[in-house]
Amino acid sequence: MCGIAGFLGDFPAGLPAAMGLAIDHRGPDDSGVFTDADGRLALVHRRLAIVDLSSTGHQPMADSTGRFVICYNGELYNAPVLRSELTRRGAVFRGTSDTEVLLELLARDTVDALKRLNGIFAFALWDRRDQTLTLVRDGVGVKPLYISRTPGGLAFASEIKALLPVPGLDRTIDQAAAGAYLTYLYSPGERTMFAAVRKLAPGTWLTIDRSGKESRGSFYRLPSPDPRPLCDGDIVAGTRRHLETAVERQMLADVEVGAFLSGGVDSGGIVAIARKLSPRPMPCFTARYEGLGHDDEIVADLPFARMLAKHFGVPLHEVSIDDRIVDDFPQLIADLDEPQADPAALLSSHISALAASFGIKVLLSGAGGDDIFTGYRRHLAARLDPLVGLVPQVIRDPLARAAARRGGSLSPQARRIAKLLSTIGGGGDARTIARFEWLSAPSAAQLLARPVAAELIRGPMQAALDALETHDAVERTLALDQRFFLADHNLNYTDKTGMAHGVEIRVPLLDPDLIAWAATLPARGKLRGRTSKWALRKAIAPDLPPEILTRPKAGFGVPLRGWLRGRMRPMLEELTTPQVIEGRGLFDRDAVAKLRDDTLSGRIDGSYSLLAVMAIELWARRFIDAPVADTTRLTQQGR
Known part of the structure; x- marks a missing residue:
């Protein structure tokens, strides 16, 4: 497992070193850089040696013909099977790494090989003959890959922080993404907090040539429900x-x-x-x-x-x-690349x-x-959805609005009931999406200084539901879990927190x-x-x-409500002062103050929404404010 970065375009000679330095925690065992003849293509690698610990696993790696060069982050679990097949086809291997297996397979079968891979991966493949760069991300989205199109060309990296040194990177905040982080605690789909940085979707590939012409495709889709009459x-x-x-x-x-x-x-x-x-x-x-x-x-x-x-x-x-762990929250946001308030x-x-x-x-x-x-409570709620739909909407909608104003002093069981009731309004898809929201999309939009339409925040989930053939509420909920909650939330923080160490x-x-x-x-x-x-x-x-x-289900629980009233309160107050809110210009000052005061007084339970506001401000300090001078200095090296 490793970290990768690189670019195709006109960028300064010192950029590969700066990008690699930003993700050196992902690969403490080895490093490498490949640049093509004129320096317009760079592949940067940081290696965590797990399979084939020798130098034969060094990257970037060229295939036996020298035509293809790969920069790979991942593990190919069916590499032994593929190695045997490739050996029968005439491949001769120098080492035992899965990287070499993947490279030799791609050299023979190109993107057709992607459907055969069982593993977790994100990689960049440079075709020296055709002068094309192909970026690929695994089907479930276990491994992250970010891309940015800048005036100089296309840049990519395992982590957004490796894109910060890229000259011309537009640091404009994506308002819809900000609304999504407030709503879900993550951003479903391809959006990130930077309007100019996108996630490569799981199970897809993107190819770009030297002229900037792009093509893309998909090699994996999460399977549609196909119930069989199994005993x-x-x-x-x-x-x-x-x-x-x-x-x-x-x-x-x-x-x-x-x-x-x-x-x-x-x-x-x-x-x-x-x-x-x-x-x-x-x-x-x-x-x-x-x-x-x-x-x-x-x-x-x-x-x-x-x-x-x-x-x-x-x-x-x-x-x-113990409660001292809250002091690590700013560093956590830096590690995650995204303001995930979990x-x-x-x-x-x-x-x-x-x-x-x-x-x-x-x-x-x-x-x-x-x-x-x-395994989540929303799956139990989804099973009741057909019954909920029988209740007239004129009854459900007011009840949902009233439940959404639940008090923060409620008991745990009462809070869960209130949460369930708050999602019963609207049509079936609206209820399905609402079960993923910590704060309703309309309420989240109102926290922003420049509100965005709730439909834009909910857009990726709605589009995914529109594409489903099944009408079963539980299966539709699972589809959103697998496509968004996993890839954009759980797997992102799983990868980043592990690779940080x-x-x-x-x-x-x-x-x-x-x-x-x-x-x-x-x-x-x-x-x-x-x-x-x-x-x-x-x-x-x-x-x-x-x-x-x-035993009942238990996740990684933390006493967030108590933290915000205790050890975390000074951080909360500092990050949500009128001066900070107005200076950032992202949130509505009065709306944030009301959210904070009502939560601390117990009138509402807005703890996670407040944490999302805090996470976004911490993210902005790390990814917009602080790095500018440092990354400028790094990119000047080697000019």
């Missing part, structure tokens, strides 16, 4: 088989592999299978809360994590978490740092189980074959009664204690 035995056996294959594939490494272990079904199931595959006990990592007191947002994961570690006979390393990312960062301190470069994560097999985080539950299998399951294989992830639970039941299988 329960086949559902369980098939899920187990695909899960075992996925975990075995993703343990491919020449370094020691560890795992997150939260004490839940997803991470517990992965460790259970990995433990059977490896003779050496897998080191596991979890969080231990200290000094936080009683808080309804904290679920006691640790006893279950310890239970599982003892059950599997694996070492469990615990990182201590404090769960802080825990992922600290666990990754702990793993790195033990020399672990690879962690298996349970991310994705809820998004493929169901030189740790690759792998996601076996998002193996393409496992995703395809889940799409074939009938409804009862996912959500049965109030039991979510039915197939997954049954598939791993023989390996887990019953207490794990029956």
